[in-house]
Amino acid sequence: MEPYEPDLTDVPVTAVLAALADDVRLQMVRALAEGGEAACGTLDFGVSKATRSHHLKVLREAGLTRTRAAGTSRYVRLRRDEMDQLYPGLLDAVLTPRPPA
Amino acid sequence: MEPYEPDLTDVPVTAVLAALADDVRLQMVRALAEGGEAACGTLDFGVSKATRSHHLKVLREAGLTRTRAAGTSRYVRLRRDEMDQLYPGLLDAVLTPRPPA
DNA sequence: GAGCTTGTTCGACAATTGTCGAACAACGGT
DNA sequence: ACCGTTGTTCGACAATTGTCGAACAAGCTC
Numbered sequence: 025m026e027p028y029e030p031d032l033t034d035v036p037v038t039a040v041l042a043a044l045a046d047d048v049r050l051q052m053v054r055a056l057a058e059g060g061e062a063a064c065g066t067l068d069f070g071v072s073k074a075t076r077s078h079h080l081k082v083l084r085e086a087g088l089t090r091t092r093a094a095g096t097s098r099y100v101r102l103r104r105d106e107m108d109q110l111y112p113g114l115l116d117a118v119l120t121p122r123p124p125a
Numbered sequence: 126m127e128p129y130e131p132d133l134t135d136v137p138v139t140a141v142l143a144a145l146a147d148d149v150r151l152q153m154v155r156a157l158a159e160g161g162e163a164a165c166g167t168l169d170f171g172v173s174k175a176t177r178s179h180h181l182k183v184l185r186e187a188g189l190t191r192t193r194a195a196g197t198s199r200y201v202r203l204r205r206d207e208m209d210q211l212y213p214g215l216l217d218a219v220l221t222p223r224p225p226a
Numbered sequence: 227g228a229g230c231t232t233g234t235t236c237g238a239c240a241a242t243t244g245t246c247g248a249a250c251a252a253c254g255g256t
Numbered sequence: 257a258c259c260g261t262t263g264t265t266c267g268a269c270a271a272t273t274g275t276c277g278a279a280c281a282a283g284c285t286c
Contacts, residue, residue, distance in 0.1 A: 036148075037151070037219055038145075038146050038147060038148055038151060039146075041142050041143075041145045041146035041219070042142075042143070042146035044139075044142045045139050045140075045142035045143035045146050046139060046243095046244080047137075047139055048244085050138070050139060063262085064262075064263065065261090065262065065263080071244085071245070071246090072245070072246055072247075073262080073263065073264090074245080074246060074247075074248090074263090074264080074265085074266095075244070075245055075246070076263090077263060077264055077265085078243095078244075078245085078264095079244085080263095081264090082243095093252095093263095095252095095253060095254070095261095095262085096252065096253045096254070096260095096261060096262045096263075097253095097261090097262060097263085098262080098263065098264095111218040111219070112214060112217070112218060113213060113214015113215060113217055113218045114214060114215060114218035114219070116213070116214055117212040117213060117214045117215035117218070118138055118142070118212070118215070147273095147274080149274085164232085165232075165233065166231090166232065166233080172274085172275075172276090173275070173276055173277075174232080174233065174234090175233090175234080175235085175236095175275080175276060175277075175278090176274070176275055176276070177233090178233060178234055178235085179234095179273095179274075179275085180274085181233095182234090183273095194233095194282095196231095196232085196282095196283060196284065197230095197231060197232045197233075197282065197283045197284065198231090198232060198233085198283095199232080199233065199234095
């Protein structure tokens with residue numbers, strides 16, 4: 025089944041913020057921002073694959089990512105442009121691991 | 126007792142995001158961004174004063190607000206400049222009720 | 227000091243959330 | 257056709273969170 029990927033305007037800001045307000049998910053988003061597209065399996069951050077799948081679902085349903093199936097793998101990428109257009113500065117502010125000061 | 130107000134660099138980004146990822150708290154932040162300083166009592170958004178106090182505590186401990194006591198009231202204000210310096214674009218992206226598109 | 231106003235703190239409770247292992251599904255290769 | 261790989265889904269469980277009423281604290285005014 026095709027994964028559900030919402031229109032960004034349908035997602036409340038609080039949902040986007042909540043999606044980003046988790047350590048594991050934030051690491052995932054940062055990895056995607058740096059590495060571009062990534063297979064789900066490569067986004068391992070010390071959690072089980074069930075948990076990983078759950079987090080990727082949260083990100084997807086918050087409108088932060090898109091998922092493309094290829095073979096047995098699924099490739100995830102950030103919806104960077106759309107996010108930047110709708111919430112300029114949000115991802116930039118959040119993606120830098122250490123405060124820009 | 127003086128309320129605890131952390132150094133912004135001591136607060137993990139996820140805590141800031143989590144603080145903003147709630148409807149009531151987001152309304153509070155928006156009200157503060159528009160109206161400047163506000164007494165706790167004026168930040169009524171349909172929740173009890175106990176809940177209101179709780180949310181203000183979350184915002185304060187996330188480094189988003191400062192609280193000043195005056196008489197029986199407490200005045201809350203956004204730490205706008207500090208936030209903008211540390212996370213440029215974050216508040217801007219979040220404060221507009223309707224997407225800027 | 228009595229009483230009112232303004233907030234905070236303290237349980238309590240329901241709902242949500244992060245986590246896991248196990249079971250399942252889909253695909254590719256041998 | 258059988259494995260092995262890659263993800264998803266399904267309970268289950270612990271921890272966190274949003275909410276409330278009630279009790280408490282601090283300050284002002286009469």
